[in-house]
Amino acid sequence: MARHIVAVMAVVALASCAGGGARNLQPERSWIASTGFPDRGDWPSASLHLSRVEIATVARVSHLLLRDSTLVLGRPWRESWGVHRRLPGDAPGCSLRVMLNGVEMVRNSDDRLINVDALVPTGELDGIEVHHGEESPVWDPLGCGTVLLWSERFTDSQNEPFHGRIDGVVAGEHADMVVEVRLDPVGKTTRPDREGRFEFYGVLPGAYDVVYLGAGGELARRDARVYAYWDTELEWFYPTRGGRSAASHASSMDS
Numbered sequence: 001m002a003r004h005i006v007a008v009m010a011v012v013a014l015a016s017c018a019g020g021g022a023r024n025l026q027p028e029r030s031w032i033a034s035t036g037f038p039d040r041g042d043w044p045s046a047s048l049h050l051s052r053v054e055i056a057t058v059a060r061v062s063h064l065l066l067r068d069s070t071l072v073l074g075r076p077w078r079e080s081w082g083v084h085r086r087l088p089g090d091a092p093g094c095s096l097r098v099m100l101n102g103v104e105m106v107r108n109s110d111d112r113l114i115n116v117d118a119l120v121p122t123g124e125l126d127g128i129e130v131h132h133g134e135e136s137p138v139w140d141p142l143g144c145g146t147v148l149l150w151s152e153r154f155t156d157s158q159n160e161p162f163h164g165r166i167d168g169v170v171a172g173e174h175a176d177m178v179v180e181v182r183l184d185p186v187g188k189t190t191r192p193d194r195e196g197r198f199e200f201y202g203v204l205p206g207a208y209d210v211v212y213l214g215a216g217g218e219l220a221r222r223d224a225r226v227y228a229y230w231d232t233e234l235e236w237f238y239p240t241r242g243g244r245s246a247a248s249h250a251s252s253m254d255s
Contacts, residue, residue: 094144137205
């Protein structure tokens, strides 16, 4: 699958889509829950997390972002949205990525009017969150952070689910002793194939335990962190004292 990146060409590129009939004021809990947004408010990586109720009285996306004291808003320039994170000391601030419904929004114009307020009206937002660091729901190689905007009104058939994947393998002389693998705390289970490989698809970003089960019960468990649109690769040797897990450098949406 190809990764979706949207280039914003003009102020009205997305905001104009907000017109039309009256909006259903009843919150679609199933949609926002499917993104994992409601559960990320207390994540260590979250410096801002606001629901629809908290957003309702605020006129602009930029005003919402200013509630995060770690952010500075400047003039958009080329690919930068002008959303920067304060860094310690005299270090220059870094520019955050901006995603709408999990799709990275890329500025490809020097027009200073094309800013974050042009992406979506706050009246159409179901949630906004800002994350940074290794525990972010999206892989952030630069470590600066990501602004995540959520709006059911702006979804379309091109949006991929905000999910990641775990690709694992059980290796070693007695790898066939592992008869099942469970993903906690969600409780999903799968069985390794003849080569010891197993997969978990459609996993929301977050921290999980991968539990290796034998005929007599639990053999071992290993930590795994899942990022949206990325594979997490696990390799465990049986019998062994060690094991390793790491986020891969090849996005599952690019492969």
